[in-house]
Amino acid sequence: MTRTAILATLFIAAQVRTADPIKRGLKKTDFPRTISVTSNVYTYEDFHAGDETFTTTNMFVVTDEGVLVADGQGDPAATKGLVDAIANVTPKPIKYVVICSDHGDHTAGNASFPPGVTYIIHPTSKAILERQAAGRAGRGGSGWRLPDAAEVAADKKTITLGGEAIQILFLGRAHTGGDLSVYLPRQKILFMSEIFLNRVFPAMRSAYPTDWLGALTKAERMDVNIYIPGHGFTEKGDVSQEELRTYHKALDAVIAEATRLHKAGVPVEDAIKQANWGEYASWTLAKSQGPIAIRKVYEQLEGRLQ
Template identity: 25%
Template sequence: MSRQFASKGDLAPKKVTFEKLTDNAYSYSAEGDPTSGVIVGDDGVMVVDTRSTPVAAEDLIARVRTVTDKPVRYVVLTHYHAVRVLGASAYGAEQVIASEMTREMIAERGEADYKSEVERFPRLFEGVESVPGLTWPTITFRDRMTIWLGGLEVQLMHLGRGHTKGDIVAWLPESRVLFSGDLVENGATPYTGDAHLKDWPGTLARVRALKPKFLIPGRGDALKGAAACEAAIAGTQGFLEQLYSTAEAGVAEKASLKEVYGRVTGALRPKYGHWAIFDHCMPFDVARAYDEASGIDHPRIWTAERDIQMWKDLEGA
């Protein structure tokens, strides 16, 4: 009997944690759902990843208002995925910031991703009717830029391809707080459907070189202390390397995608099967790993129709 598609069966409410890490940095997490970050500066607030809809964003905004009445001046999109960007309109921010590559991905596949993710995550997209359309950045950059919230320095950096080609991180150098987006996960399965798996470990090496003391991951609770940050980075990298090497070996043997899916899932489940969204991610992860190992560098676009067909092919009886 096949598994229920993606996260359609994940309908139970999640406990939200809104945690102060430093005088300027907060984490908003919810038991493996996408994590958002909040930076409070002298003259305003920056939100890193917006939640999935304006209705969903209202809870984050309400929690921000318990700690400051300063305006939300900036929204930062770590990448283009709908669950992270479609809540942006709720904040009334002066600017929406992303990498140039993220804007390219929104133009190329944002509409398809919107429709695809709504089908994958029905609980996260409650209130989807409040979404006014795609979220477009008003400012983009290639490699790095600095925002000053009064006297607080926030560095935004594209450290290389990984979860997507356009991932950026937000870095508070004074307090060594890193907002990694989905480049790093904590107790949650990396989604690699749009990934560059061979590049991702090198990008993580550049993340590691920052030596964060606090890390707000793409999913999971914030990490506190250098050892905890390193454990999350190493755990993410270990998953990615085993995923890709196992898929690559199958492609070299000319095994089918379904055969490789069975091998990879069997290899990863003992160590990572308890991570959040493991069963959701694995069909998409293996499909992308199989493509990349077959020489397809630019990830194929996921549509709602492709999602369903792939799921039937890999998870069908």
């Protein structure tokens, strides 16, 4: 092994497991960035809006017949950055956009995707976006709306693009209720969108806590080398597998802590103050998402979750 190779190995071994780019040893100016995951699969990482700095991560698959994109960014300028980054990699057109998370931080920039792309969405997310668009229309707004030609994937849908088989999967309700994943069987890659928040505190505003654990278990049982998150960094294969299990443990621990407080009869406002998140207290968004997690688990335990 050369000296440089040894140093590179040490650097990788020392890489801090975090969603925070600065702690990770990166600079804010390193973003947005495109990462080559395999010869025809890429991720695109740009910063999420807000006080805490972490990435929103998209995936795109390049084939001879065009490109499939999984998720966009949170505003038209940021998604234009994604579209431009794809054009830097390939002259092929974007054919499909899979809406894996219907949340605005992954869809509010969709006006920047070229007209004529085919959207794929879960029926639950389709209904959510249509309700939101109707609300905006009522207020005289004119944002992006899901085209009528959008295709739905309720359970499993396989697309063949340029000879590449691409599976769109619903692994169960998780972060939004209409969570879709994109599986590439040839490369054994699973893009999980917001089902997997890499070192970001479990964000539960619209979540189904127990179902979410089930979706993670399903993902872990699949034949996957690389799991890609919707927030947090793109990791190498073995690290991505470890980090998915770490995330599963975090979600388990957060649900267990909220459940413990509920069983002890602690009122929700006191539970928010008393919750002990242990090692997860240092994760990105812990301060803002901890209280939301308590409320959501209480809702589920009291049968108030829709």
